[in-house]
Amino acid sequence: MLSFIARRALQTIPVIFGVTLATFLLSQIIPGDPTDILLGPGASEEARAQLRQALGLDRSAAGQYLLYLQNLVQGDFGQSLTFSKPVSEVLASRMMNTALLAFAAIVLASVLGVAAGTFAALKPGSLRDRALTVVVLFLNSMPSFWLGLLLILAFGLQLRLLPVSGMTSGDGGLVNLLAHMLLPTLTLAAWSLAAIARMTRSSLLDVIGSDYVRTARSRGIGEWRIVFFHALPNAMPAVITVIGMQMGFLLSGAVMTETVFSWPGIGLAMYQAISTRDIPLIQGGILLLAVAFVLINFTIDILYAYFNPKIKLA
Structure with missing residues (x-):
């Protein structure tokens, strides 16, 4: 190992x-x-x-x-031309905001994606399976900035239920922060949710068709027990790999989402840097996101090797 x-x-x-x-x-x-x-x-x-x-x-x-x-x-990323301060300070002050948004999005996408994929795999070819396929295609085809604008139009401007910009307003507080997070989290999680649901369904169908599942059915074990205690755990390694990859994609996808919702993270800083040709900040932001993506994939490789010893020989 x-x-x-x-x-x-x-x-x-x-x-x-x-x-x-x-x-x-x-x-x-x-x-x-x-x-x-x-x-x-x-x-x-x-x-x-x-x-x-x-x-x-x-x-x-x-x-x-x-x-x-x-x-x-030496840890010197240069001086930001836009913010007139070291690039490291700009990125450090915004990194936790981006991490918070990406973490909330991956948790939401993982929970809903695994649940939806499992629900569809229980009855392949059924109405709910076809409905999931339509939803997945819709989410995969919808650009994040366009989905964000639709959510702003519906829940912010028409219904006036949720704030549409910034991270907090007024006196702040946890409830205020969660209200500001909801729309950008949904926007950022949409594509990943579709990818996780699709992989969960595909992996679970492969496992359900295996010999040991048929043997479990012949012994009279309930279908739900077979799925949740036998089939789903064996289908999870492939799903975990997709979730790990989505974590890296969410960091890069945050650039557009943060810009749409004016979320004060690295993505919004990168957009401002591109607008003003702030080369040091652009370089620092890209490098930070790329290193984070590499480290996430490195961690997923280790976890995958831990759960699947055959990978160690590769």
């Missing part, structure tokens, strides 16, 4: 290195000059040259990348 963990850990190193290279190259191809944002279009060429030298922009592309890596090793 330790050798498996060590191999997986070593495999994450080139991935993270590739992410740093990709984010750096992205900053090179984005049009515009960062000095225009900091100094304004009316600044003198001398002031621009001094600023470019201070930021290391006067170096070659290779020199800028080496400087970028050197700063990353």
Whole structure:
């Protein structure tokens, strides 16, 4: 097991290195000059040259990348041009907000997805199974920003039941926070819910068709007991893998959802950084989300190997 963990850990190193290279190259191809944002279009060429030298922009592309890596090793993500503070401070102040929203979304998607997939698998081809298929196709086809706008229109503007922007309002409090979380959580969880429900149904149908399930039925064991105590636990490894992958996707999907609902997380900060060409913040945000995605997949690999010893030999 330790050798498996060590191999997986070593495999994450080139991935993270590739992410740093990709984010750096992205900053090179984005049009515009960062000095225009900091100094304004009316600044003198001398002031621009001094600023470019201070930021290391006067170096070659290779020199800028080496400087970028050197700063990353020291924990320096650069200075945000939008917020006028270190990128690490901007991301740290918003990371918990994004994590809270993503955690709520994955819990909701997992509970409802497993329940819906199990409910549909009990009677394949039935009306409820076909209804689930229609709902899954709808959720998979609906862009998150469009679903968010529909929820805002329905529950915020028409019914006036829920707040549609921000994280808290007034005096705050837990109830106020939960009210603000509900719509963005539903929006963010929709696609993942559909993926988890589809995988649960597929895996459960495969297990239900196995020999040991037929043997259990022949012994007179109740159908619900067979499903929940025999079939579903054996179908869960594949479902757990999908849930782990969705956790990474939710972090990246939070960019659009947070923008729609003005949720003060990393996603909204990234949108603002893109709008103002804040290269250091864009690089830091992408790198943080990518590392989180890699670490989540690394954890899921370990859990999967723990529950399925055959994976250790891979």
